[in-house]
Structures are given as structure tokens and as C-alpha cells.
Amino acid sequence: MGATLQTIADALGVSRSTVSNAYSRPDQLSPELRSRILDTARRLGYAGPNPNARSLRSGKVGAIGVLLTANLSLAFSDPCTVAFLRGLAAAAERRETSLLLIPLPKDPEAAQRVVRGAVVDAFCVYFVPDWCGVLEVISSRGLPVVGGEDPELIGPDQFHVGIDERAAAREVGTHIANLGHRRVAILGHWLVGNRTSGIIQVDAPEDLPYFVTRERILGYREALAAADVPWSDVLLVNVAGSHRAEGELAAGFALDRGDRATAIIATSDVLALGAIQALAARGLRAGRDVSVTGFDDIPEAAAVGLTTIRQSSEDRGRLAGEVLLDPPTDPDRRCRVLPTTLVVRATTGPAPGL
Amino acid sequence: MGATLQTIADALGVSRSTVSNAYSRPDQLSPELRSRILDTARRLGYAGPNPNARSLRSGKVGAIGVLLTANLSLAFSDPCTVAFLRGLAAAAERRETSLLLIPLPKDPEAAQRVVRGAVVDAFCVYFVPDWCGVLEVISSRGLPVVGGEDPELIGPDQFHVGIDERAAAREVGTHIANLGHRRVAILGHWLVGNRTSGIIQVDAPEDLPYFVTRERILGYREALAAADVPWSDVLLVNVAGSHRAEGELAAGFALDRGDRATAIIATSDVLALGAIQALAARGLRAGRDVSVTGFDDIPEAAAVGLTTIRQSSEDRGRLAGEVLLDPPTDPDRRCRVLPTTLVVRATTGPAPGL
DNA sequence: CAGCGCTTCTGTATCGATACAGTACTGGCT
DNA sequence: AGCCAGTACTGTATCGATACAGAAGCGCTG
Numbered sequence: 001m002g003a004t005l006q007t008i009a010d011a012l013g014v015s016r017s018t019v020s021n022a023y024s025r026p027d028q029l030s031p032e033l034r035s036r037i038l039d040t041a042r043r044l045g046y047a048g049p050n051p052n053a054r055s056l057r058s059g060k061v062g063a064i065g066v067l068l069t070a071n072l073s074l075a076f077s078d079p080c081t082v083a084f085l086r087g088l089a090a091a092a093e094r095r096e097t098s099l100l101l102i103p104l105p106k107d108p109e110a111a112q113r114v115v116r117g118a119v120v121d122a123f124c125v126y127f128v129p130d131w132c133g134v135l136e137v138i139s140s141r142g143l144p145v146v147g148g149e150d151p152e153l154i155g156p157d158q159f160h161v162g163i164d165e166r167a168a169a170r171e172v173g174t175h176i177a178n179l180g181h182r183r184v185a186i187l188g189h190w191l192v193g194n195r196t197s198g199i200i201q202v203d204a205p206e207d208l209p210y211f212v213t214r215e216r217i218l219g220y221r222e223a224l225a226a227a228d229v230p231w232s233d234v235l236l237v238n239v240a241g242s243h244r245a246e247g248e249l250a251a252g253f254a255l256d257r258g259d260r261a262t263a264i265i266a267t268s269d270v271l272a273l274g275a276i277q278a279l280a281a282r283g284l285r286a287g288r289d290v291s292v293t294g295f296d297d298i299p300e301a302a303a304v305g306l307t308t309i310r311q312s313s314e315d316r317g318r319l320a321g322e323v324l325l326d327p328p329t330d331p332d333r334r335c336r337v338l339p340t341t342l343v344v345r346a347t348t349g350p351a352p353g354l
Numbered sequence: 355m356g357a358t359l360q361t362i363a364d365a366l367g368v369s370r371s372t373v374s375n376a377y378s379r380p381d382q383l384s385p386e387l388r389s390r391i392l393d394t395a396r397r398l399g400y401a402g403p404n405p406n407a408r409s410l411r412s413g414k415v416g417a418i419g420v421l422l423t424a425n426l427s428l429a430f431s432d433p434c435t436v437a438f439l440r441g442l443a444a445a446a447e448r449r450e451t452s453l454l455l456i457p458l459p460k461d462p463e464a465a466q467r468v469v470r471g472a473v474v475d476a477f478c479v480y481f482v483p484d485w486c487g488v489l490e491v492i493s494s495r496g497l498p499v500v501g502g503e504d505p506e507l508i509g510p511d512q513f514h515v516g517i518d519e520r521a522a523a524r525e526v527g528t529h530i531a532n533l534g535h536r537r538v539a540i541l542g543h544w545l546v547g548n549r550t551s552g553i554i555q556v557d558a559p560e561d562l563p564y565f566v567t568r569e570r571i572l573g574y575r576e577a578l579a580a581a582d583v584p585w586s587d588v589l590l591v592n593v594a595g596s597h598r599a600e601g602e603l604a605a606g607f608a609l610d611r612g613d614r615a616t617a618i619i620a621t622s623d624v625l626a627l628g629a630i631q632a633l634a635a636r637g638l639r640a641g642r643d644v645s646v647t648g649f650d651d652i653p654e655a656a657a658v659g660l661t662t663i664r665q666s667s668e669d670r671g672r673l674a675g676e677v678l679l680d681p682p683t684d685p686d687r688r689c690r691v692l693p694t695t696l697v698v699r700a701t702t703g704p705a706p707g708l
Numbered sequence: 709c710a711g712c713g714c715t716t717c718t719g720t721a722t723c724g725a726t727a728c729a730g731t732a733c734t735g736g737c738t
Numbered sequence: 739a740g741c742c743a744g745t746a747c748t749g750t751a752t753c754g755a756t757a758c759a760g761a762a763g764c765g766c767t768g
Contacts, residue, residue: 004754015718020756029716047494048470052410053754057723061406061473063454072447076440086430093426093457096468100417100454103447114450116402119415119473140401358724369748374726383746407724411753 003046011040023049055119063098064088064324065120067134069127072103078242078270079298083313084126084148090314091321108132116141122324125149129193129209144327146320149211151335159327160335161320165215166222168309168340172293173223175307175342176263180351181291185235185254185261186220187271188213189242197250200238216267216295235261239271247274248281255282255290262290262351269294269301269308276304276347291348305346311338357400365394377403409473417452418442418678419474421488423481426457432596432624433652437667438480438502438674445675462486470495476678479503483547483563498681500674503565505689513681514689515674519566522663522694523573526647529661529696530617531581534705535645539589539608539615540574541625542567543596551604554592570621570649589615593625601628602635609636609644616644616705623648623655623662630658630701645702659700665692 009016014037021028022037041048055061066088068075075081085099092099100120104111115123115134123138123145135153138145146159154160176184190210191200205221208214221231239250247270254261255278266272272294276286286292287305294301297310316338328334363370368391375382376391395402409415420442422429429435439453446453454474458465469477469488477492477499489507492499500513508514530538544564545554559575562568575585593604601624608615609632620626626648630640640646641659648655651664673690682688 005756006754016754017719017756017758018717020754021717024756033716045494047491047496048467049756050410050754051471051473052406052413052415053723054471054756055473056404056406056410056725056754057756059406059723062471063473065452072453073440073444076436076443082430082436086427089430089455089457090427096457096459096464098419098454098456098472099426100452101443102452103443103450105450110450113402117405117408117416118452119405119409119417137401140399142401359726360724370724371726371728371749372747374724375747378726387746403726404724407753408726410724410755411726413753 003041003044005049007044008037008041008046011044012037020049024054061119061121062096063100063120064092064321065100065102065115065118065123067102067104067115067123067125067128069104072101074241075127078268079300080268080296080313081126083298084317084320087312087314087317087319088124088321089317091318091325095325097321097325104128104132104134112137122146124320124324127210127212129190130211144324146324148316148320151337154334157327158334159320159323161316161323161338162336163311163316163338163340165212166219168295168311168342169216169219170223171219171340171342172265172295172307172309173220174227175344175348176265176291176293177224177227177229179263179291179348181263182229182233182351183235183259183261184224184229184233184263184265185237185251186217187237187239187247187250187254187264187266187275188217189239189246189267189271191217191236191238195238195240197240197246197253198238199253200236202236213267220265239267242268242270244270244274244277247271248278249274251275251278255279255284260290263348264290264292266292266294269296269298269306272306272308272347273300273304276306286347287349289352291351293348297343301343302345307345307348308343310341310343357395357398359403361398362391362395362400365398366391374403415473415475416450417454417474418446418675419454419456419469419472419477421456421458421469421477421479421482423458426455428595429481432622433654434622434650434667435480437652438671441666441668441671441673442478442675443671444668445672445679449679451675451679458482458486458488466491476500478674478678481564481566483544484565498678500677502670502674505691508688511681512688513674513677515670515677515692516690517665517670517692517694519569520573520576522649522665522696523570524577525573525694525696526619526649526661526663527574527577528581529698529702530619530645530647531578531583533617533645533702535617536583536587536705537589537613537615538578538583538587538617538619539591539605540571541591541593541601541604541608541618541620541629542571543593543600543621543625545571545590545592549592549594551594551600551607552592553607554590556590567621574619593621596622596624598624598628598631601625602632603628605629605632609633609638614644617702618644618646620646620648623650623652623660626660626662626701627654627658630660640701641703643706645705647702651697655697656699661699661702662697664695664697 005016005019008019022034111132115137125147144157148162151160205217237250239246264275294306294308297308359370359373362373376388465486469491479501498511502516505514559571591604593600618629648660648662651662
């Protein structure tokens with residue numbers, strides 16, 4: 001405490017630069033002097049170069065800022081997000097880089113302030129609403145950024161690592177349509193802002209605020225439309241969070257009505273698992289009475305036999321980290337699209353009555 | 355890029371301080387001037403005060419450094435760690451504080467260097483071996499720290515949030531002993547450094563490097579000794595990681611021998627679940643042929659009927675965050691011990707032949 | 709012995725902001 | 739008029755390091 005490079009320098013009668021070199025560039029001074037300096041530093045209770053000062057001068061911090069869903073603590077409840085972080089962490093630790101998990105306030109202005117003030121070298125944007133303007137802040141700071149979202153936003157310092165959300169969703173929609181389902185409900189997480197769960201009407205899905213959800217919805221719509229299921233016939237249920245309990249609740253809206261849906265398409269596995277619970281609670285069986293699909297293929301999906309889209313969030317995270325830490329020079333490689341597969345399991349089957 | 359406070363100040367003919375105030379202390383200048391400044395800043399592509407410089411001068415960063423297990427990516431595989439982070443994140447986001455997840459290199463010297471260089475206001479130490487010396491580095495930096503580990507290390511800026519590991523383990527040991535088990539195997543994660551999984555002999559468990567594991571082992575030993583099960587009769591299996599597969603493998607060492615253990619005590623639920631798998635693979639049933647216990651009470655434990663110690667890692671994380679963000683002045687409250695309960699379920703039963 | 713290259717160390721400028729003391733001006737009160 | 743308080747802004751010192759150019763010392767060569 002209180003001791004700085006100068007303190008040590010004075011104590012030994014050497015220059016401040018030399019003491020700095022003792023820490024950061026050992027090759028610039030003789031081993032004896034270096035060890036004398038380090039000894040003195042220890043004796044004086046000097047903890048080594050102040051990280052703040054160092055990063056101010058050198059312009060490097062050694063940290064990647066991670067922007068997750070509005071609610072940081074919620075992110076840790078979502079298996080996909082955790083897998084993504086696992087991959088990101090794997091890439092980061094190989095380079096002695098830290099991850100700064102930044103909670104984004106709901107208020108856009110506060111969110112921008114937080115992003116402006118984050119002490120990082122680069123950003124990784126995972127599931128952030130379009131409207132909050134953090135991408136603009138990042139680019140005005142001139143920091144590199146990798147997003148899993150809109151691939152259009154690619155600039156010289158902007159990278160993209162993701163999947164073809166829409167195409168994957170289209171596969172799901174086609175699968176459901178091919179099975180003959182015509183009364184379809186879609187459970188979408190965070191379709192709209194902070195509203196509570198419930199049936200909503202979205203005439204123009206292309207305006208939805210969250211990129212991922214929007215693209216998936218558009219994919220479902222395209223596939224259903226191609227099979228002559230008009231969008232106006234599709235029941236859209238907004239889900240306030242990607243939690244199982246929310247999924248169960250939301251599925252209720254689709255099940256407890258006269259013209260019960262014969263298929264429930266969920267934008268995530270977690271929601272789908274909730275929907276299956278809702279079915280069970282009503283004495284219905286997934287795959288026979290009502291078909292259910294998810295998205296992500298989390299480990300539990302296999303256990304339950306959930307039809308879903310397989311993607312590797314861990315790979316996604318790892319690749320995102322690698323792209324930031326080793327920016328590809330080739331512009332074509334600034335945008336990486338990872339593969340997905342439709343995994344058909346037991347929770348989907350022909351529409352009843354066919 | 356390149357624009358600083360001075361750039362804006364020059365452009366408007368005001369002083370640098372005033373521009374700074376426009377951002378950080380709006381009450382110090384007239385609203386008109388402020389908005390003129392902000393406009394100009396926007397026009398010149400100024401992204402707002404440089405976070406590095408700001409934190410150098412003000413001495414604050416707005417981030418808590420989190421030191422997890424050697425392997426950061428591994429930490430995201432462990433449900434307990436994730437729950438801990440969830441709690442910590444909940445506390446942090448309430449105060450607009452970020453979490454800096456710091457991968458600790460295995461080499462102690464490198465680990466210390468990393469901790470010395472982390473740009474944070476405080477540290478949270480979660481599962482770090484005693485020997486690596488990071489606590490000393492933290493205290494020499496004069497930063498507050500909260501640990502889930504050794505409660506002895508409490509100083510003016512050091513806090514503790516944890517459970518009574520040893521007492522909880524004692525409960526498990528007593529439970530097992532009361533059921534009449536005398537051939538006991540213990541699966542311990544990271545009993546020793548980076549060794550591979552296998553049977554080891556530890557005459558002096560009090561020297562084990564990881565606090566949590568050490569305390570649990572000591573608790574088991576005390577309880578077993580009290581029931582006249584000598585320590586030398588206990589089979590100790592080192593597990594290289596808290597993974598289910600590792601647990602299954604490690605349990606094999608206890609099962610595939612002449613004097614098969616009748617009880618397997620695992621230092622975590624994840625390992626215990628692996629052990630149960632190992633039993634199943636050998637046609638044995640947990641609770642009848644071999645008793646199995648875990649530690650933590652992760653969600654899956656209830657599903658499987660695992661006897662275990664219940665603790666709330668999420669509460670632990672949240673409390674750790676709160677303690678750092680609102681340091682208690684009362685010295686007695688610098689050390690918080692959270693409650694645990696022994697939850698007896700189906701995987702433990704009387705020793706066969708009794 | 710001048711000249712060269714090498715190692716080792718020094719000194720100054722700089723990174724980009726905030727803290728704090730101080731100045732100028734305004735207006736109200738006695 | 740004189741004084742005080744308050745607002746709005748300025749100016750300098752400072753936070754603690756690193757970058758980079760340069761100097762000193764030293765051995766070697768021609």
C-alpha cells in the first residue's frame with residue numbers, strides 16, 4: 001500500500017524505469033539487479049505494478065467483456081448460456097485472458113454507460129436486445145466485438161460466430177408441418193420486452209427486439225407458410241424468461257382452450273421441457289396427443305426424448321473467444337456459421353386424427 | 355478514437371475539467387453547457403471518459419475478481435460452482451458491479467502474477483489450493499477478499515462466507531457408521547494435485563492442499579474413528595476432477611476388489627452420481643448392496659434419491675457478494691457460516707449382512 | 709586508439725482522466 | 739456600499755505506470 005515503482009527506485013538509487021523493467025522486461029537488466037529490486041520490493045510491501053496504471057499506459061487489459069442477457073444471475077440458470085461460457089472460458093484461459101461478466105441494466109441509457117465504462121480489450125455479445133444501443137457504444141470505443149447475433153453487423157473490428165437461426169427453425173417448422181399439424185402454438189422467450197407470459201399477437205415478427213428469437217420465429221413462419229398454415233392461425237405465446245416453470249405456464253395457454261394446439265414449438269429446450277410437464281399435468285402425452293419441439297439440444301433433451309435442433313453452445317463460445325483473441329485477417333472468416341442438425345426424437349408424431 | 359477530454363475541451367474552448375464534469379458530475383455545470391459538450395463529443399466521435407484512466411485516477415474499477423478452480427472451463431461444468439456464480443451475480447448486478455472471472459494458471463508463480471495484475475476492487479476466492487499463494491498477493495495489494503475457505507484467514511479486509519465443512523462431513527460419516535458400515539471408501543475430488551484418479555494413501559489428511567476437500571475428509575475420519583472404524587481401513591480414492599465420469603471410474607477402484615466397500619462416501623454429488631452409475635454397471639443397487647453419499651444436494655440428487663448434505667451454493671455466492679459490496683463493520687460479521695442439513699434418501703441403507 | 713556493437717541503465721514524455729483548490733460572477737441581505 | 743453565499747467554471751497537481759530515445763561502460767577489432 002502506498003509503495004510505487006518510485007519508492008523502490010529511490011530505495012535502491014536506480015531509476016523508475018529500471019524497476020519497471022524488472023517486472024515487465026527481465027531481459028533488459030542484469031539478473032542480480034533484478035533480484036535485488038524484487039527483494040527490496042518484497043521488503044517494502046510493494047505488490048507489483050499497479051494494474052490500472054499499467055493498462056492505462058500500455059492500452060491492454062487482458063480481459064474480454066461479456067454482455068449477457070439483461071439478468072446476469074438468470075444467465076447462470078440457462079444451460080445453453082453456461083455451455084457458451086464454458087467454451088469462451090476455455091479459449092480465454094489458453095491466453096491468460098479474463099472474462100468480465102457485465103450485468104446490463106434494463107434502462108438503455110444505463111446499459112450504454114456501463115458498456116462505455118467497462119475496462120476491457122474486447123466484447124462478446126451474447127443475447128442482448130437490438131434496441132439498447134450497446135453495439136454502437138462498443139464501436140465508438142473502437143473495440144473489437146464478436147456477436148452471436150445479427151451477422152449483418154460485421155465491420156473491420158466486428159466478428160460473428162453463430163448458427164443460421166432461421167434455417168434451423170425452418171427445419172423444425174417443416175418437420176411439424178410434414179407431420180400434418182395445422183393447429184400450432186409457438187412459445188417464444190422474450191418475444192417482447194419485459195411483459196409477462198401470455199398470448200400475444202405479432203403481425204410483423206421481423207420487428208421483434210431480440211435477434212435470436214426473431215430469427216427463429218421467422219424460420220417457423222416461413223416453413224409453416226410453405227405448408228399453407230397461415231400465420232394468423234398460429235398461436236404465439238410470449239414467455240417471460242427461459243425457465244422451465246415459465247414454459248409450463250406458457251404451454252397452459254396453448255392447451256387450455258377449445259381448439260387445443262396439436263403441436264407446440266418452443267424456442268428453447270428449457271421451455272419445451274416445461275411444456276412437456278404441462279402436458280403431463282393434463283394427462284396428455286408428448287408425441288402422441290401433442291407434439292413438442294425444442295431448440296439447443298441440452299443434455300436433458302436426450303433423456304426426455306425431445307425433438308430439437310442440435311447446436312453446440314460450447315463450440316460457439318470457444319470459437320467466439322478464439323476469434324477475439326486471434327482476429328482473422330481474412331474478411332471472409334470474420335463471420336463463422338456453425339452447423340446445426342434437426343434431431344427427431346419421441347416428442348413429435350403425426351397430428352392426432354390423421 | 356484518439357479523441358480525449360482535451361479534444362472536446364479545445365473544440366469548445368472550455369477546460370478539460372468541465373468536460374469531465376459533464377460526464378461524471380452533471381450538477382457541477384449548467385445543463386446547456388453540458389448538452390453542448392455532449393453534442394460536440396458525439397460529433398467528434400468521443401466515446402466518453404476512458405475507463406482505464408478513470409479508474410487509475412479514482413481508484414475504483416467496479417469489478418470483483420473471481421478466482422475459481424484451476425480450470426475455468428471446468429468450473430462451468432460443476433452445478434455447484436454455477437449456482438455460486440449465480441448468487442454472486444445476483445448480488446453484483448444490484449450494484450452495477452461486474453465479475454471478472456480469472457483463470458488461474460497451474461504454475462503458482464504465474465497464478466500470482468495473474469492475481470497481481472487483475473484490474474479489480476476486490477476478490478472472491480472460491481476453490482483454490484492453499485499452496486498457490488494468491489491470498490498473500492491479494493493482501494499485499496490491500497484489496498478486500500471473501501473466501502469460502504479457511505475461516506482462520508480473517509483480517510480487517512478479509513471475509514469468510516462458507517459452511518462448517520467438517521461438521522457436515524461428520525454427519526455423513528456418523529450416518530454411515532450408524533448403518534453398520536465398516537468397509538468404507540471415500541472418493542475425494544482433487545485430494546492431491548494434478549494426479550490421475552486412483553487409490554492413494556493419505557496418512558495425514560490435515561496436509562491436503564484443498565481446504566474444502568481436506569475438511570470434509572477430516573470430518574469423515576472423525577466420525578468413522580468415533581465408531582471404531584480405523585482410518586487405515588478406509589479406502590481413499592483420489593478423483594481428478596469433479597465430473598460424473600471421473601466418479602464412475604473412481605468408484606470402480608472401490609468396487610472391483612475382493613473386500614468390496616459397502617459404503618462409498620463421495621465429496622460431491624457429481625461424484626456420487628458417477629458412483630451410482632458404476633454400481634448399476636456392475637448389477638449392484640445403491641442403498642441395498644452398497645450405500646452411497648454425496649455432498650451439495652444438487653437438483654439431480656433428489657431425482658436419484660441420493661443421501662447428501664444440503665447446502666445452498668447460491669446463497670453462499672450471494673452472501674459473498676454482499677459482504678464484499680457492503681463490508682460489515684462489526685468484526686463478528688466478517689465470518690458467516692451458512693447452515694447445512696443431512697438429507698437422508700434412498701442411496702443409503704444398513705450394511706449388507708446386518 | 710578510434711570505431712563499433714552490445715548490454716545495461718537513465719530520463720523524459722506520455723497514457724487520459726479526476727481531485728481539489730481557487731477564481732469570477734451573480735444576487736440577496738443588511 | 740459591503741458582505742456573504744452560491745453557482746459555474748478553470749487550472750494545476752496527481753494517479754502509477756510504460757515507451758522510447760539516449761547515455762554510459764565495456765570488450766573487441768583493424
